[in-house]
Amino acid sequence: MLNLENLDSLQGDSVENLEKLVLELCKLPNETQWVEFKRDNYDPKMIGQDISALANSAALQDRSCAYMLWGIDDKTHSLVGTKKALQSLKKGNQEIESWLRNLLSRNADFEFHSVLVNDKNIGVLVVYKAEHAPVTFEKTEYIRIGSYTKRLNDYPAVQVQLWDKIRNEKFEEQYALIDLTEENAVRKLDYSVYFDRKNIPIPSDMKGVAHYMLEEGALVKQDNGLFAITNLGAIAFAKDFHDFHKTYRKALRVVKYEGKSKLALLKEETRTKGYAADFENAIKFIEALLPSREEIVDGIRKSHTAFPNIAIREILANALIHQDFSISGAGPLVEIFDNRIEVTNPGVPLVDVKRIIDNPPRSRNEKLANLLRCLRICEELGTGWDKIIIACELYNLPAPIIDVYEESTKVTLFSHKSFTDLSIEDKLWACYLHCCIKYVQGEQLSNKSLRERFRLSVSSTASISRLISLAVNKRLIKPADPTTAPRYMKYIPYWA
DSSP states (O other), X not given: OOOGGGGGGGOSSOHHHHHHHHHHHHTSSSOBTTEXXXXXXXXXXXXXXXXXXXXXXXXXXXXXXXXXXXXXXXXTOOBOOOSOOGGGOEETTEEHHHHHHHHBOTTOOEEEEEEEETTEEEXXXXXXXXXXXXXXXXXXXXXXXXTEEEEGGGOXXXXXXXXXXXXXXXXXXXXXEEEEOHHHHHHTBOOHHHHHHXXXXXXXXXXXXXXXXXXXXXXEEOTTSOEEEEHHHHHHHBSOGGGOTTTGGGSOEEEEEETTSSSEEEEEEEOOXXXXXXXXXXXXXXXXXXXXXXEEETTEEEXXXXXXXXXXXXXXXXXXXXXXXXXXXXXXXXXXOSSEEEEEEESOOSSOGGGTTTSOOOOSOXXXXXXXXXXXXXXXXXXXXXXXXXXXXXXXXOOOEEEEOSSEEEEEEEOOOOGGGSOHHHHHHHHHXXXXXHHHTTXXXXXXXXXXXXXXXXXXXXXXXXXXXXXXXXXXXXXXXXXXXXXXXXXXXXXX
């Protein structure tokens, strides 16, 4: 007989697992805060409220999942079957899953399944526990009180308990897969990069590999003696993201378009390995899709990409590490055009974009950032953006643009444009970032340094002076010493 405490190990779309799950849940004497039975009630609003309630109750009860089953008598728990398929239900002309996701908060995560049990069709809704914040439906939080769905606001004490649970749990520490043998857990991870980067010989047996993975928090030994792979382990070392329901939507997507718009898609690929395991190969894949030019130097043909490698590496590393994992259904995305690269990640920056160069480093995913730093994939020194800006200046590229949206951040790296082709906003942004870089290096912006940044001759002194004056008027920069003669004036950022 299966242990009800380990029901979460049966989650997934395996027919055998779903059948066992249904039979075990039916043995419960009553509905619980994390299990609800339905005969044939498919009211969409009720389902939405129950998804919110079950997700929040699962978090409160320290369960990975909660469940709603159709085709079960809610009093006797006997199998009666259902004629409807959950995946085919509609609200008006819209599929019910799409309708529900529009009204549920972004951290709501659930799956519809159908399974034949004892010749009876049973509908199974798997609801994953609330993470980062309570799940809402139509902007209202719900909770299960006994076997009833109630508004969370009506139970202040329960609301406080739920928030305490959510705040004290970090994404990286949550379990991606549970109840695995030591060997099976290790086999799902591509751990070779860990030993290569740390210059440690790969242990000869699985127990030795598991020891290091346990030390890094990629694996956890459970109370029952089996092993769980944490989200940190899955995100960093997954051999195949498809093995991990909670993280496979976080796989890196790379898209190449023809021309400068999204009209014609040339190539699309979703990387299937964890970030640490795949980072170098992902960089090579991206660089192979970049526009390039060839030149012959001393009789040798050399290819040059339009973008500096170090800038691409730092921007991609930032997108992977600093994304907001609480935003479901979205992951890091690289889009390549003829004249630019756009790198988008879920979540907004934790620091003011204008202070991104001088502010101390901050990450919402500290364990992931620390692990990738130890593997020399990224830094936690706060110098990533310094390198990006300096590389763009050396390549004579426009300053990268950072666009912040409601739930995402996009960094755009442009190929070369002449000074005359830049918009006034692009010129001002480049002037400001140049001033910031000079300041953190212990130097100051001058007419000469800005001319050199744009590869302009002395004849452009007047144009650069007008740009500097405009930047001062826009309060992006200010004179280091206002009493200095205009010809020798130097400038520092507005915040210095």
